[in-house]
Amino acid sequence: MLRIENLHATVADKPILKGLSLAINAGEIHAIMGPNGAGKSTLSYVLGGRPGYEVIEGSATFEGQDLLDMEPHERAAAGLFLGFQYPVEIPGVSNVQFLREALNAQRKARGQDPLSGGEFLKVAREKAGLLKMDMDMLKRPVNVGFSGGEKKRNEMVQMGILDPKLAILDETDSGLDIDALRTVGDGINAIMRRPDKAVLLITHYQRLLDYVQPDFVHVLAGGRIVKSGGPELALELEREGYAEIAA
Amino acid sequence: MDEVKIKDQAARDAALRVADYEHGWSSAIETDFAPKGLTEDTVRFISAKKNEPEWMLDWRLKAFRHWQTMETPDWAKLNVPPIDYQDAYYYAAPKAKPKLSSLDEVDPEILEVYKKLGIPIEEQKVLAGVEGARKVAVDAVFDSVSVATTFREELKRAGVIFLSISEAIREYPELVKKWLGKVVPMHDNYFATLNCAVFSDGTFVYVPEGVRCPMELSTYFRINAENTGQFERTLIVADKGAYVSYLEGCTAPMRDENQLHAAVVELVALDDAEIKYSTVQNWYPGNAEGLGGIYNFVTKRALCQGKRSKVSWTQVETGSAITWKYPSCVLNGDDSVGEFYSVAVTNNFQQADTGTKMIHNGKRTRSTIVSKGISAGKSNNTYRGIVRVAPNAESVRNFTQCDSLLLGSTCGAHTVPYIEVRNPTATVEHEATTSKISDDQLFYAMQRGLGQEEAVALIVNGFAKEVLQQLPMEFAVEAQKLLGISLEGSVG
Ligand SMILES: Nc1ncnc2c1ncn2[C@@H]1O[C@H](COP(=O)(O)OP(=O)(O)OP(=O)(O)O)[C@@H](O)[C@H]1O
Ligand SMILES: [Mg+2]
Numbered sequence: 225m226l227r228i229e230n231l232h233a234t235v236a237d238k239p240i241l242k243g244l245s246l247a248i249n250a251g252e253i254h255a256i257m258g259p260n261g262a263g264k265s266t267l268s269y270v271l272g273g274r275p276g277y278e279v280i281e282g283s284a285t286f287e288g289q290d291l292l293d294m295e296p297h298e299r300a301a302a303g304l305f306l307g308f309q310y311p312v313e314i315p316g317v318s319n320v321q322f323l324r325e326a327l328n329a330q331r332k333a334r335g336q337d338p339l340s341g342g343e344f345l346k347v348a349r350e351k352a353g354l355l356k357m358d359m360d361m362l363k364r365p366v367n368v369g370f371s372g373g374e375k376k377r378n379e380m381v382q383m384g385i386l387d388p389k390l391a392i393l394d395e396t397d398s399g400l401d402i403d404a405l406r407t408v409g410d411g412i413n414a415i416m417r418r419p420d421k422a423v424l425l426i427t428h429y430q431r432l433l434d435y436v437q438p439d440f441v442h443v444l445a446g447g448r449i450v451k452s453g454g455p456e457l458a459l460e461l462e463r464e465g466y467a468e469i470a471a
Numbered sequence: 472m473d474e475v476k477i478k479d480q481a482a483r484d485a486a487l488r489v490a491d492y493e494h495g496w497s498s499a500i501e502t503d504f505a506p507k508g509l510t511e512d513t514v515r516f517i518s519a520k521k522n523e524p525e526w527m528l529d530w531r532l533k534a535f536r537h538w539q540t541m542e543t544p545d546w547a548k549l550n551v552p553p554i555d556y557q558d559a560y561y562y563a564a565p566k567a568k569p570k571l572s573s574l575d576e577v578d579p580e581i582l583e584v585y586k587k588l589g590i591p592i593e594e595q596k597v598l599a600g601v602e603g604a605r606k607v608a609v610d611a612v613f614d615s616v617s618v619a620t621t622f623r624e625e626l627k628r629a630g631v632i633f634l635s636i637s638e639a640i641r642e643y644p645e646l647v648k649k650w651l652g653k654v655v656p657m658h659d660n661y662f663a664t665l666n667c668a669v670f671s672d673g674t675f676v677y678v679p680e681g682v683r684c685p686m687e688l689s690t691y692f693r694i695n696a697e698n699t700g701q702f703e704r705t706l707i708v709a710d711k712g713a714y715v716s717y718l719e720g721c722t723a724p725m726r727d728e729n730q731l732h733a734a735v736v737e738l739v740a741l742d743d744a745e746i747k748y749s750t751v752q753n754w755y756p757g758n759a760e761g762l763g764g765i766y767n768f769v770t771k772r773a774l775c776q777g778k779r780s781k782v783s784w785t786q787v788e789t790g791s792a793i794t795w796k797y798p799s800c801v802l803n804g805d806d807s808v809g810e811f812y813s814v815a816v817t818n819n820f821q822q823a824d825t826g827t828k829m830i831h832n833g834k835r836t837r838s839t840i841v842s843k844g845i846s847a848g849k850s851n852n853t854y855r856g857i858v859r860v861a862p863n864a865e866s867v868r869n870f871t872q873c874d875s876l877l878l879g880s881t882c883g884a885h886t887v888p889y890i891e892v893r894n895p896t897a898t899v900e901h902e903a904t905t906s907k908i909s910d911d912q913l914f915y916a917m918q919r920g921l922g923q924e925e926a927v928a929l930i931v932n933g934f935a936k937e938v939l940q941q942l943p944m945e946f947a948v949e950a951q952k953l954l955g956i957s958l959e960g961s962v963g
Contacts, residue, residue: 269914272914272918273917273918274914274918275910275914276910295917295922295923296914296917296918297917297918297920297921297922297923297926299918300917300918300919300920301920305918306918308915308918311915312909312911312912312914312915313912314912314915314916314929314930314933315933315934316932316933316934316935316936316937317929317930317932317933317936321929322916322919322929323919325921325925325929326916326919326920326921327920329920329921329922329925330920333920365933382919386919386920
């Protein structure tokens with residue numbers, strides 16, 4: 225589904241990704257861990273097509289398409305979703321309005337008919353229910369005045385509504401309380417654990433992986449994947465830290 | 472369409488274009504031009520054309536003589552090319568617009584805008600002035616004749632007078648005489664005085680005591696039927712306890728380059744009356760290089776004369792090359808209320824200097840000002856407002872919120888509030904913010920699937936929401952689309 229080869233990327237002329245390679249197949253869940261500043265969020269932005277994140281070498285394809293050649297909204301319509309480490313506030317625009325416009329823009333790009341207001345609300349209600357989020361929150365402006373944990377939960381509701389093929393979730397677990405962590409974990413499984421979908425979880429802790437069990441765990445350090453393994457690698461990292469591996 | 476061609480650098484291109492069409496004008500139409508230039512004869516000609524009574528002509532001439540002694544205003548933040556008032560026509564027949572034989576001859580740029588606005592094809596033809604389209608459009612699309620008629624019947628039953636100001640001058644001279652020029656005095660300012668002398672047409676509304684006008688009144692139908700011109704004159708009187716909501720503006724773009732639009736709007740609210748006046752203005756703003764466009768110099772003022780009267784101005788300004796406009800409220804009646812909600816968008820080389828004046832003369836009068844300025848391109852957007860509290864006005868309250876949103880780094884936003892409080896019991900609050908559309912917001916919205924321009928439109932609409940939600944429903948939808956359209960190409 226996603227194939228990254230020898231990816232080099234800079235931010236403000238500063239090299240961050242330095243030859244990163246990674247392949248994710250449909251039906252798989254991958255986790256990326258790594259020290260602060262290693263380039264994890266940078267990877268997600270590069271894949272999302274954020275302006276200012278320059279790719280200077282290497283390639284990334286999504287279902288065979290050259291991802292790096294597409295605009296951010298084209299990548300979204302192709303089925304790529306980023307769960308942001310720091311979700312953004314959009315004053316005056318309700319979640320409902322935002323997501324309905326976004327979903328219909330994606331559907332239009334895929335040649336599908338737009339959802340009517342009623343059809344959309346039905347989907348929204350279902351996904352909000354799955355994440356145990358009050359519908360009133362969906363009527364509020366996007367992320368404005370949301371607590372840290374509410375923002376993260378809102379990202380997952382958005383994921384549910386947009387129904388992507390590949391979700392890259394950047395520290396979705398940070399900021400969540402114990403119960404919310406379980407709800408979000410269950411939500412990710414319900415929405416994304418399917419043979420035709422894949423997930424890349426960026427996280428610092430084992431706790432989310434207790435709920436969403438990864439097939440593969442990678443360590444990103446110094447702009448590259450320095451080690452890959454099974455779920456046991458995460459437990460090992462939690463015990464030992466990065467010092468050994470990153471060295 | 473009454474036309475005034477303004478001689479300046481930007482006008483040359485348009486003038487050439489008009490010259491090209493000269494052969495398309497029939498001789499019968501040419502006779503409907505007033506002599507070129509502005510003299511007493513021009514004023515007499517206009518008045519005669521309209522079969523006006525003597526008192527109206529005298530009034531116009533008085534204004535004209537005063538206008539000749541006036542100096543052109545000091546433009547503050549605006550950069551206005553000199554206007555040659557003698558090199559212009561002040562009265563022209565509606566049919567003077569060039570006739571086109573099919574939509575193929577219309578500037579594709581205009582058609583693109585129409586399409587984006589979702590205007591039906593037959594209606595597009597009417598707007599673009601394609602020959603033979605009008606009848607079809609009137610019957611099949613607008614049906615404005617029958618709509619206008621049912622409309623009038625219903626209003627008549629309610630006792631509401633709603634007609635063109637020309638008709639009102641003939642049919643209700645006493646009412647017109649009583650209020651015309653009472654809110655905006657004849658000598659008020661250069662453009663208002665000019666308007667008094669040469670105003671071509673406009674709207675008159677009178678809502679009698681205790682009547683709640685049964686529908687939203689709009690110039691929309693009237694513009695199509697009567698071709699209201701650049702020197703509009705609007706007078707709305709809400710008698711004791713009356714209520715009326717009035718929508719101004721053609722929601723379709725007009726391509727009348729380099730025209731001066733110098734309207735005067737007067738509102739009068741008596742005891743317990745309420746007037747809600749909404750405008751969506753999208754006159755031609757000029758092209759991306761700053762060529763052409765309407766000069767919109769408008770004087771709008773409301774007299775809250777009665778106790779507990781209320782006037783609410785809501786405006787969405789996206790068009791015009793230059794906008795100079797301060798819809799104001801003179802709060803004379805005790806406990807009267809003035810409101811001003813404004814969104815002004817400027818892009819490319821547009822200049823907007825707009826705001827309001829809230830003049831608190833009555834006791835316990837209250838005013839609210841919410842101004843949202845959005846600037847892009849190389850444009851300049853200024854909020855200029857006055858809050859004045861008279862010595863005898865006890866316990867006045869004002870709240871002002873001015874927010875500016877910048878797209879890019881070559882545009883300007885300015886906030887110029889004047890506060891003159893001469894009574895210590897007043898509470899006057901002013902808040903101002905300036906922000907930029909953040910890259911974070913744009914990327915976030917695009918990552919969810921919105922194209923760049925859709926994302927900008929969404930964020931801008933969110934920014935302007937407080938004002939947009941003051942508009943009547945169908946107007947709000949139009950206004951949202953307009954905001955998006957007028958900012959296209961402004962980011963990235
Ligand atoms: N605009 C910028 N200018 C300069 N350096 C930047 C810029 N943006 C990011 N960086 C740097 O890039 C590096 C990688 O940042 P990134 O956010 O990808 O790290 P991360 O692995 O997600 O870290 P964390 O675990 O703390 O979230 C950091 O050293 C950061 O300071
Ligand atoms: Mg990060």
